[in-house]
Amino acid sequence: MTKTPLPETASQTAGPYVHIGLASEAAGLERSLSALGACIAGPDVPGERMVIEGQILDGAGVPVTDAMVELWQGDATGKLAGSEGCASGFHGWGRTAADFETGRWRFETIKPGPIGNQAPHLALWIVARGINIGLHTRAYFDDAAEANAVDPVLLSLPEDRRASLLAQKSGDRGYRFDVHLQGNFETVFFDL
Amino acid sequence: MSGYRARDWAVQPPALTPAYKTTRLRAPSAPLVRMPEGCVPESGPVFGHGDLGPLDHDLLQNYARDGVPIGERILLQGRVMDQDARPVPGTLIEIWQANAGGRYRHRNDDYLAPLDPNFGGCGRTLSDDGGQYRFHTLRPGPYPWPNSENSWRPAHIHVSVMGSGLPQRLITQLYFEGDPLVALCPIVQAIPDKGAIDRLVARLDLEAATPFDCLAYRFDIVLRGRRATVFENKPEGM
Numbered sequence A: 001m002t003k004t005p006l007p008e009t010a011s012q013t014a015g016p017y018v019h020i021g022l023a024s025e026a027a028g029l030e031r032s033l034s035a036l037g038a039c040i041a042g043p044d045v046p047g048e049r050m051v052i053e054g055q056i057l058d059g060a061g062v063p064v065t066d067a068m069v070e071l072w073q074g075d076a077t078g079k080l081a082g083s084e085g086c087a088s089g090f091h092g093w094g095r096t097a098a099d100f101e102t103g104r105w106r107f108e109t110i111k112p113g114p115i116g117n118q119a120p121h122l123a124l125w126i127v128a129r130g131i132n133i134g135l136h137t138r139a140y141f142d143d144a145a146e147a148n149a150v151d152p153v154l155l156s157l158p159e160d161r162r163a164s165l166l167a168q169k170s171g172d173r174g175y176r177f178d179v180h181l182q183g184n185f186e187t188v189f190f191d192l
Numbered sequence B: 001m002s003g004y005r006a007r008d009w010a011v012q013p014p015a016l017t018p019a020y021k022t023t024r025l026r027a028p029s030a031p032l033v034r035m036p037e038g039c040v041p042e043s044g045p046v047f048g049h050g051d052l053g054p055l056d057h058d059l060l061q062n063y064a065r066d067g068v069p070i071g072e073r074i075l076l077q078g079r080v081m082d083q084d085a086r087p088v089p090g091t092l093i094e095i096w097q098a099n100a101g102g103r104y105r106h107r108n109d110d111y112l113a114p115l116d117p118n119f120g121g122c123g124r125t126l127s128d129d130g131g132q133y134r135f136h137t138l139r140p141g142p143y144p145w146p147n148s149e150n151s152w153r154p155a156h157i158h159v160s161v162m163g164s165g166l167p168q169r170l171i172t173q174l175y176f177e178g179d180p181l182v183a184l185c186p187i188v189q190a191i192p193d194k195g196a197i198d199r200l201v202a203r204l205d206l207e208a209a210t211p212f213d214c215l216a217y218r219f220d221i222v223l224r225g226r227r228a229t230v231f232e233n234k235p236e237g238m
Helices: A018-022 A145-149 A159-165 B194-198
Strands: A049-057 A068-072 A093-097 A104-110 A121-127 A135-141 A166-169 A174-176 B073-082 B092-097 B122-126 B132-138 B143-145 B151-153 B156-161 B170-176 B201-204 B215-218 B221-223
Touching: A018 A068, A018 A093, A018 B092, A018 B122, A018 B156, A068 A104, A093 A104, A135 A159, A135 A166, A159 A166, B092 B132, B122 B132, B156 B221, B170 B221
Parallel strands: A049 A174, B073 B215, B073 B221, B170 B201
Antiparallel strands: A049 A104, A068 A093, A068 A121, A121 A135, A166 A174, B073 B132, B092 B122, B092 B156, B143 B151, B156 B170, B201 B215
């Protein structure tokens, strides 16, 4: 028997004070709940250590200073936390608040491996004041051209929009990934 | 192939809702891109009781210093389920809110209502095997915000639900039955569907009240369901 599915609960903006609940140290609480999502890959997890950082920019090019970013990724062999064979001490999930002055956010993690036929990437989820429903996007690596060239998600996009999902190599072990919410350089956001 | 039902955008607020001013420069202009089949990450982080402190669910106690916080004491409870009404157990639910005067304990909130030395305004818990969750807290106050010269947020509690995978990640806000500000709030009214707004309103549940202690409100949460046919009464993921 087919029943009509229940309607999903509506989303609402996380607002400017999301930190109180989800990143309480940033909110300035004198006493905080333990920080969930602070460690993506424990110190013994094999893989190439990397930093990814960036800014989220609005339609006027102004940094969004009240955003929160969450990350979900596979380990160095592409295994997701909780799946068989995933590196011990690998949580695969992180979240962080954008800086209140500069809007910069930053994760320390390990470089993920390919998941099946998908090129290495980080799945990101962005909420902020003025974002009515959280935005899903992906950061691929601009120095993985071969893998990116056959990635089914990148291939599904018009060619001129693919670059918006490429994190740029910056320094020895870093990548920069800016997210444009609106405008000519608008980042691709997904309906999962 | 994605195991989740297609999202029903009729019950979700569109990205651009000009009456809520901040969306004007923050709403993507291109439509969301449908992720190709087989590429949707269906798993997500899993949390256990070891991640939580013993008072994390009790906002009346978890920041108390030398007394109890001021305000209407409430028990907030409900059920997390999927679109087939199956319970979603083990889900991390996190809440944050203003105090009874409408002031947030946040370094960026300078509203003139006082901070309450005994109230932090954040809590979290895990849904149980039946998808049930409960918090002890107090009813937050309404407050003004700079959307227009006379914009007031209705009393609300922010609710974050982790779900069992990225497609189920949700942040929403719950409101309180009978609040006249709900109908005037551009953030609430960004949702085009009246029924969807109504479902964000927590209901007074007098039977669940604790006599001589606190009133109770009920707020159920529905996360996106799986597309595959499932047997009834089977918890998700089993």
